[in-house]
Amino acid sequence: xxxxxxxxxGSWASSAARRRNMQAIRSRDxxxxxxxxxxxxxxxxxxxxxxxxxxxxxxxxDMVFRPAKVAVFIDGCYWHGCPEHYVPPKTNHGYWSQKVVxxxxxxxxxxxxxxxxxxxxxxxxxxxxxxxxALRIAATVRRLRPPSQQVP
Numbered sequence: 716x717x718x719x720x721x722x723x724x725g726s727w728a729s730s731a732a733r734r735r736n737m738q739a740i741r742s743r744d745x746x747x748x749x750x751x752x753x754x755x756x757x758x759x760x761x762x763x764x765x766x767x768x769x770x771x772x773x774x775x776x777d778m779v780f781r782p783a784k785v786a787v788f789i790d791g792c793y794w795h796g797c798p799e800h801y802v803p804p805k806t807n808h809g810y811w812s813q814k815v816v817x818x819x820x821x822x823x824x825x826x827x828x829x830x831x832x833x834x835x836x837x838x839x840x841x842x843x844x845x846x847x848x849a850l851r852i853a854a855t856v857r858r859l860r861p862p863s864q865q866v867p
Contacts, residue, residue, distance in 0.1 A: 754849035
């Protein structure tokens with residue numbers, strides 16, 4: 716990369732370093748997601764990863780249990796405005812704060828739309844113990860599975 720880099724017109728990236736940093740942020744397969752998925756899988760449950768619970772809704776859940784109609788989201792503390800851990804940004808405050816507020820609003824809208832379509836929505840923060848999340852997910856999925864999917 717050359718030193719004369721400049722952001723493309725209309726880009727929010729203020730430097731090459733910031734741009735690289737932002738591009739490295741994962742939207743799926745984060746460590747908290749992987750830990751929870753591994754624990755749920757170990758309990759014998761199978762699921763879809765980063766899937767649309769409702770095909771016509773342009774939103775993906777981190778884990779989708781179709782027969783039980785359970786959608787699971789593992790939300791990052793910064794990007795989803797965790798009441799315990801969210802720290803407002805020091806630079807470009809207006810842009811990032813507005814982005815987080817938009818994410819929170821979209822999360823609430825997603826929850827409402829999925830519930831209206833008959834889905835159970837489970838949301839966890841990335842800082843919650845993965846074991847507790849996995850136990851809650853497994854209990855919910857087992858309770859909501861159709862009778863034909865029940866394991867004796």
